[in-house]
Amino acid sequence: MSMIAAFYGGKSILITGATGFLGKVLMEKLFRTSPDLKVIYILVRPKAGQTLQQRVFQILNSKLFEKVKEVCPNVHEKIRAIYADLSQNDFAISKEDMQELLSCTNIIFHCAATVRFDDTLRHAVQLNVTATRQLLLMASQMPKLEAVIHISTAYSNCNLKHIDEVIYPCPVEPKKIIDSLEWLDDAIIEEIAPKLIRDWPNIYTYTKALGEMVVQQESRSLTIAIIRPSIVGATWQEPFPGWVDNINGPNGLIIAAGKGFLRALKAAPKAVADLIPVDTVVNLMLAVGWYTAVHRPKSTLVYHSTSGNLNPCNWHKMGVQVLATFEKIPLERAFRRPYANFTSNNFTSQYWNAVSHQAPAIIYDCYLRLTGRKPRMTKVMNQILRTASMLEYFLNRSWEWSTYNTEMLMSELSPEDQRVFNFDVRQLNWLEYIENYVLGVKKYLLKEDMAGIPEAKQHLKRLRNIHYLFNTALFLIVWRLLIARSQMARNVWFFIVSFCYKFLSYFRASSTLKV
Numbered sequence: 001m002s003m004i005a006a007f008y009g010g011k012s013i014l015i016t017g018a019t020g021f022l023g024k025v026l027m028e029k030l031f032r033t034s035p036d037l038k039v040i041y042i043l044v045r046p047k048a049g050q051t052l053q054q055r056v057f058q059i060l061n062s063k064l065f066e067k068v069k070e071v072c073p074n075v076h077e078k079i080r081a082i083y084a085d086l087s088q089n090d091f092a093i094s095k096e097d098m099q100e101l102l103s104c105t106n107i108i109f110h111c112a113a114t115v116r117f118d119d120t121l122r123h124a125v126q127l128n129v130t131a132t133r134q135l136l137l138m139a140s141q142m143p144k145l146e147a148v149i150h151i152s153t154a155y156s157n158c159n160l161k162h163i164d165e166v167i168y169p170c171p172v173e174p175k176k177i178i179d180s181l182e183w184l185d186d187a188i189i190e191e192i193a194p195k196l197i198r199d200w201p202n203i204y205t206y207t208k209a210l211g212e213m214v215v216q217q218e219s220r221s222l223t224i225a226i227i228r229p230s231i232v233g234a235t236w237q238e239p240f241p242g243w244v245d246n247i248n249g250p251n252g253l254i255i256a257a258g259k260g261f262l263r264a265l266k267a268a269p270k271a272v273a274d275l276i277p278v279d280t281v282v283n284l285m286l287a288v289g290w291y292t293a294v295h296r297p298k299s300t301l302v303y304h305s306t307s308g309n310l311n312p313c314n315w316h317k318m319g320v321q322v323l324a325t326f327e328k329i330p331l332e333r334a335f336r337r338p339y340a341n342f343t344s345n346n347f348t349s350q351y352w353n354a355v356s357h358q359a360p361a362i363i364y365d366c367y368l369r370l371t372g373r374k375p376r377m378t379k380v381m382n383q384i385l386r387t388a389s390m391l392e393y394f395l396n397r398s399w400e401w402s403t404y405n406t407e408m409l410m411s412e413l414s415p416e417d418q419r420v421f422n423f424d425v426r427q428l429n430w431l432e433y434i435e436n437y438v439l440g441v442k443k444y445l446l447k448e449d450m451a452g453i454p455e456a457k458q459h460l461k462r463l464r465n466i467h468y469l470f471n472t473a474l475f476l477i478v479w480r481l482l483i484a485r486s487q488m489a490r491n492v493w494f495f496i497v498s499f500c501y502k503f504l505s506y507f508r509a510s511s512t513l514k515v
C-alpha cells in the first residue's frame with residue numbers, strides 16, 4: 001500500500017494554477033492515486049469567454065483525465081472551483097468561499113504564476129510575489145493546514161552557476177518593491193526594471209526569486225517546502241507518455257522546427273538541456289507534500305527537480321533526436337524540411353538567420369503577393385525568432401543544481417512509493433522520451449491525425465525536390481552572371497568543360513578497347 005496515496009485520502013487540498021500545465025497533471029495524479037480524497041479546491045478565473053464551470057468541464061473531459069474517470073467516477077463532485085483572481089486584493093474571493101477555504105484546507109499546492117519572460121514588472125510582482133505573500137497570510141489562518149508546497153523554478157537563481165537547495169537573498173527586499181509599485185507609475189516602473197533585475201535574464205526569473213524570499217520571510221508557524229523544477233516537458237509515463245498542451249518552453253520551438261520554420265538556433269550544442277518531465281515534477285510534489293506534513297522539518301526545505309546532474313542530455317543530442325523523430329512522423333503542411341543547426345557563434349547565427357529564416361520568408365511572401373494573397377510569413381518568422389532569442393540565455397549555458405534533499409526524500413520512500421511516485425530521473429531514457437515528446441506535440445498539442453503521416457511524408461519529398469530545383473536554378477543564374485562579367489570565371493568554366501570533355505573521351509576510348 002502506498003503511504004503517500006493513503007496520506008491524501010480524506011484530505012481537502014487547495015491548488016492554485018490548476019488550469020495550467022503543471023496544475024492539470026497534479027490534479028490528475030491526485031484523483032487517480034487517491035480517489036478517496038475529500039475535495040480539491042481550485043482557484044480559477046473566467047477566461048476566453050468561458051465560465052469557471054466550463055473551464056473545469058473542459059479539463060475533466062480532456063484525454064488527460066480519461067483514466068481518472070474510471071478510477072474516480074464522481075470526480076466532478078470532488079472538484080470545487082472557486083472564483084479567484086490572484087492579481088486582486090484577497091484574490092477577489094467571496095466571503096463564504098474564503099471561510100470554507102480557511103476552515104477546511106489541509107494541504108496547499110501553489111502553482112499559479114505568470115511564466116511570461118516579458119511580462120511587466122508590475123504584473124509579475126503582483127502574481128509571483130504579492131500573491132504568494134497573500135496566500136501565505138491566508139495559510140496562517142487555516143487551523144487544519146498541514147503543509148504548503150510552493151512551486152518556484154530552478155532558474156530563480158540563474159545568475160549563479162552552482163545552485164544549492166537553499167533560499168538565496170535578493171539584493172532588494174521584496175516588501176520594498178511591493179510598496180514602491182503602489183505609488184510609482186507604469187512608465188517609471190518599466191524604466192527602473194532593467195536596473196532592478198541586474199544579472200537576472202528576465203522579469204520572470206527575478207520575480208520568482210523574490211517569491212522565494214517572501215516564502216522564507218512569511219513562513220513563521222507554517223510548514224512549507226519549495227520545489228524548483230527546471231524546464232518542464234511533456235509527460236514521461238503518466239497517465240500516458242508525451243502529453244503536453246501549451247507552447248511554452250521547448251514546445252513552441254519543437255513545432256517551429258518540425259514545420260521547417262526554425263532551421264538554426266543560437267545554442268551551445270554541448271550545454272546541458274535540463275528538461276524534466278511534468279509527471280516527474282508532480283510525483284516529487286506529492287512526495288514532498290506528504291514528507292513535509294508528516295515529518296514537519298524545522299526549516300523550509302528546497303527540492304530541485306532537475307535532470308542535469310543525474311542524467312544529463314545536451315542540446316545537440318536532443319536536436320538530433322527531435323529531427324530523427326520528424327523523419328518518421330513528420331508534421332503536416334511543413335513550410336520547409338526540418339533541419340537544425342546549433343551554433344553559439346554570433347556571426348554564424350546571424351548568417352543562418354538571414355539565409356535560413358529571413359530570406360525564405362521574404363521569398364514566400366513575394367510568392368503570396370504575386371498570387372494575390374496576403375503576405376504573412378515574415379510576421380510568423382519574426383515571432384519565432386523573437387521567441388528563440390528570449391530562450392537563448394537558457395540554451396547557451398549550463399548550471400549545476402545540487403539534489404541532496406531530492407535524493408534524501410527518495411531514500412525515505414517505501415519501495416511501493418518509489419514505484420507509484422517515481423521521480424528518479426536516472427531511469428529516463430532520453431531517446432525514447434524525446435520521441436514520445438515529439439509525437440505528443442503532434443497529437444495532443446497540434447491535434448494532427450496519425451492517418452495523415454503518409455501525406456506529410458509525400459509533402460516533405462515535394463519540398464526536397466523544390467529545394468534541389470531552387471538551388472540548381474540559383475546556381476545556374478549566379479554562374480551565368482559571373483561568366484558574363486569575369487574573365488577568371490570564364491577561364492574556370494572553360495577549364496571545367498575541357499576537363500569533362502577529355503575525361504569522357506578517355507572513358508569512351510577505354511571502353512571501346514575492352515570490347
Ligand SMILES: CCCCCCCCCCCCCCCCCC(=O)SCCNC(=O)CCNC(=O)[C@H](O)C(C)(C)COP(=O)(O)OP(=O)(O)OC[C@H]1O[C@@H](n2cnc3c(N)ncnc32)[C@H](O)[C@@H]1OP(=O)(O)O
Pocket residue numbers: 115116117118153154155230231232245246247248249250253254257318319320322323339340383386387390391394395
Ligand atoms: C530541432 C530543434 C529542437 C528544438 C528544441 C529546442 C528546445 C528549446 C528549449 C527552450 C528552453 C526554454 C528555457 C526555459 C527556462 C525557464 C524555465 C521556466 O521556469 S519557464 C516557464 C515557462 N515559460 C515560458 O516558457 C515562457 C516563454 N514564453 C514567453 O515568455 C512568450 O511566449 C514570448 C515572450 C517568448 C513571446 O511572446 P509573444 O510574442 O507575445 O507571443 P505569445 O506567447 O503571446 O504567443 C505567440 C503565438 O502563439 C499562440 N499561442 C499561445 N498559446 C498557445 C497554445 N497553447 N497553443 C497554440 N498557440 C498558442 C498565440 O495565440 C500567438 O499567436 P498569434 O495570436 O500571434 O497568432
Ligand SMILES: NC(=O)C1=CN([C@@H]2O[C@H](COP(=O)(O)OP(=O)(O)OC[C@H]3O[C@@H](n4cnc5c(N)ncnc54)[C@H](OP(=O)(O)O)[C@@H]3O)[C@@H](O)[C@H]2O)C=CC1
Pocket residue numbers: 016017018019020021022023043044045047084085086087110111112113114115127151152153154208228229230231232233246248249
Ligand atoms: N513550465 C515550466 O517550464 C516551468 C514552470 N515552473 C513553475 O511551475 C508553475 C506552473 O507553471 P505552468 O503550469 O507551466 O504555467 P501555466 O502558465 O501553464 O499556468 C499558470 C497558472 O497560473 C494561473 N494564473 C495566472 N494568473 C492568474 C491570476 N491572475 N489569477 C488566477 N490564476 C492565475 C493560470 O490560470 P489561467 O489558466 O486562468 O491563465 C494557470 O492556471 C509556475 O509557478 C512556474 O513558475 C517552473 C519551472 C519550469
